[in-house]
Amino acid sequence: MRLASLSSGSSGNSIYVGSDTTHILVDAGCSRKRIVEGLSKLDLSLDDIDAIFVTHEHSDHIASLHTILKKYDIPVFATKGTIQGIRISDKKGEMVSSEFHEIRADERLTVKDLTINPITIMHDALEPVAYRISCGDKKVGIATDLGCYNDYTVDNLRNMDAILIEANHDVRMLQTGPYPYMLKKRILGDKGHLSNEKSGELLCRILHDNLKGILLGHLSKENNLPELAYETVRVEIEMGENPYHGNDFPIIVAERNTLSPVIEV
Ligand SMILES: [Zn+2]
Numbered sequence: 001m002r003l004a005s006l007s008s009g010s011s012g013n014s015i016y017v018g019s020d021t022t023h024i025l026v027d028a029g030c031s032r033k034r035i036v037e038g039l040s041k042l043d044l045s046l047d048d049i050d051a052i053f054v055t056h057e058h059s060d061h062i063a064s065l066h067t068i069l070k071k072y073d074i075p076v077f078a079t080k081g082t083i084q085g086i087r088i089s090d091k092k093g094e095m096v097s098s099e100f101h102e103i104r105a106d107e108r109l110t111v112k113d114l115t116i117n118p119i120t121i122m123h124d125a126l127e128p129v130a131y132r133i134s135c136g137d138k139k140v141g142i143a144t145d146l147g148c149y150n151d152y153t154v155d156n157l158r159n160m161d162a163i164l165i166e167a168n169h170d171v172r173m174l175q176t177g178p179y180p181y182m183l184k185k186r187i188l189g190d191k192g193h194l195s196n197e198k199s200g201e202l203l204c205r206i207l208h209d210n211l212k213g214i215l216l217g218h219l220s221k222e223n224n225l226p227e228l229a230y231e232t233v234r235v236e237i238e239m240g241e242n243p244y245h246g247n248d249f250p251i252i253v254a255e256r257n258t259l260s261p262v263i264e265v
């Protein structure tokens, strides 16, 4: 399996996950051009994409869904709430209903040789999910846009071979930064976003010997820095109650506007 971020951050998210024969996108929140460019570096095009799985209806996760569906006949999978949310934002009613397939958290489905498990997460959207995606005995986790996590989240993200996890903000940068009070409160809340520290803490609970790579994603442009996210997560692993050191796992910060390094498992 391969995992790579095509674009990551508050301005647009799209993640590629695939096997030799099956290729999916999780979210299409950056421009179609960016997705096409990223896929081409993976020797793929949108014609190769078998399905798009949406995490939730916020525009940084669905912005180019409409322009993609206008040109490509790709099935879109999302929870009932997320589909409702997409419809609300699709004011002109341009997206055809037959392209949307309803999924439920904790009910796995297959797309060719990939098995996809949606996982409930806490975020201020109608019915957001994270995903666990497997092919044979290989597993990849994608957990972005979550304000908090619990034992259920940890149980569902255990034993991944690779993971993309949100490291949205540095708490101090957010608190002292320019955002209005209500927005700060929202981001810091249980239905907001994972801070660098929380991201590291969650990782500490799911680390294991065979984890091949960690992609840190959805970094805030205003309230985070790539080096800070990397270093904070590394320190959390070093200091956390686990047998590991901060340098035991490759940690990659997914860039805003370009294809990340590819993690192969
Ligand atoms: Zn969101």
Ligand SMILES: [Zn+2]
Binding pocket: 009, 010, 013, 058, 060, 061, 145, 218
């Ligand atoms: Zn987002």
